[in-house]
Amino acid sequence: MPNTTPHPPVLCSFATSTELCDAVAHFIIKAQKEAVEKKGRFSVAISGGSLPKQLNALIGKAGVKWDKWQVFYADERVVPLDHPDSNHKLCMDELFSKVPIPADNIHPIDPSLADDLEELCDAYEKELIREFAQKDSARFPIFDLILLGVGPDGHTASLFPGHALLTEEDRWVAYIEDSPKPPPKRVTLTFPVINHAARVAFVASGEGKADTLKTVLDKPEEGLPASRVRPAHPGQLYWFCDDAAVSKVEYPRTQYKL
Numbered sequence: 001m002p003n004t005t006p007h008p009p010v011l012c013s014f015a016t017s018t019e020l021c022d023a024v025a026h027f028i029i030k031a032q033k034e035a036v037e038k039k040g041r042f043s044v045a046i047s048g049g050s051l052p053k054q055l056n057a058l059i060g061k062a063g064v065k066w067d068k069w070q071v072f073y074a075d076e077r078v079v080p081l082d083h084p085d086s087n088h089k090l091c092m093d094e095l096f097s098k099v100p101i102p103a104d105n106i107h108p109i110d111p112s113l114a115d116d117l118e119e120l121c122d123a124y125e126k127e128l129i130r131e132f133a134q135k136d137s138a139r140f141p142i143f144d145l146i147l148l149g150v151g152p153d154g155h156t157a158s159l160f161p162g163h164a165l166l167t168e169e170d171r172w173v174a175y176i177e178d179s180p181k182p183p184p185k186r187v188t189l190t191f192p193v194i195n196h197a198a199r200v201a202f203v204a205s206g207e208g209k210a211d212t213l214k215t216v217l218d219k220p221e222e223g224l225p226a227s228r229v230r231p232a233h234p235g236q237l238y239w240f241c242d243d244a245a246v247s248k249v250e251y252p253r254t255q256y257k258l
């Protein structure tokens, strides 16, 4: 029997936000290089919050092959794409409008389907199937990289503590209409998709995250959504944090080598 136990998470911590963002950029470029060498493209899912800004060390960086990126959203608020709450708008403003990525390589949700979230999720799944399923007969897409943040309540993507979506086993993309954090209508990649990725990386900074990360990393048995991110073998989970965010965490650090 092959060993399918998930690898333990790798936690890297940095003194400053510049060092953190530089390491994240380095890590992403390495993942991109491996993916492009293997199959000529790089599939990545991104969430909102501080993350798009934390990716700004990629702007102007040598080695980023933007034309090879295929970008999806790990979660999205169901609002027009130019609405201030849109994760797509945030990513465009902070990153994609500043780099030479072809517009067709970015895959936002279709907000014209906002009145039928079932249909909106189906449409986004079809978008994913176009990228993944033709080349890969796997039951779930295998992203090269999923980049996530973590909220103060331990939510990640739009997977909130205690929500029925935490046990979703079939859908690739699911919706909620009762998000405890506004706006209430959101769509999200599900745990089976997140946990099939080749790599998942959380990026978390600031002392406001200290208690949450203590629970997520030191007490995974409490089952907060961020603790449920455990990519299946041979996938790997990474945590990129600043020292303030992990000041209360006992989980061992790994030195990141640039």
Ligand SMILES: O=C(O)[C@H](O)[C@@H](O)[C@H](O)[C@H](O)COP(=O)(O)O
Pocket: 047, 048, 049, 050, 051, 075, 149, 150, 151, 152, 155, 156, 157, 158, 181, 182, 203, 204, 205
């Ligand atoms: O959709 C949302 O409400 C936010 O995008 C949210 O999920 C965010 O990603 C986390 O709260 C982490 O955000 P920070 O890294 O900014 O704390």
